[in-house]
Amino acid sequence: MDRFLELAKASLSSRRFHHVLGVVETAKALAARYRLSEEQTEIAAVLHDIYREKSSTELKKMAGEVSLILPDDDPPTWHGPITAARLVMDFGIDDQAIGEAIRFHTIGHPEMGPLAKIIYVADAIEPGRNFFGVDHLRRAAEMDLNLAVAVVADASLAYLIEKQLKMALSTVELRNKMWRLVDGNLRKDYNQGNKIN
């Protein structure tokens, strides 16, 4: 693990490395709460943004080396699938749950499992995040994992709408599915706590 942390430190600006440390801390707390392996969680958190600062030219080359086809129009989302596709080759990690968590951490996916959900949520609520409403998302993360994913996906979609940016269908499908799984009483408790509705 120290080896991967060193690698993250060497590969990223100090601002982004601090974000990674925040995601590690938050993801480990969520893993304890929702009973997931601490080790798997830590590896996924440390590596999730390892290629975030590569240029799109470099990323295209790295994708080509593993025959990965990328959507042409969305370079900021490429680092997840590329890291996932190169996990064995670059880091000697052969673990489906870690791969899935890293692949989907930016846009999410309706079929993602518990580790991927934890990384998706931790990425949005780590202590360095301070956007409006983040405390509501942090509260959701303490209540229920599916609720947390639903409200994080909503916040991400709201941001994309505000900035008039493209949204991935995968994120929309994820939020629809998570809200469907959230029990009505839980939703009510969450909304009352936030004084919405």
Ligand SMILES: [Fe+2]
């Ligand atoms: Fe990322």
Ligand SMILES: [Fe+2]
């Ligand atoms: Fe991140």
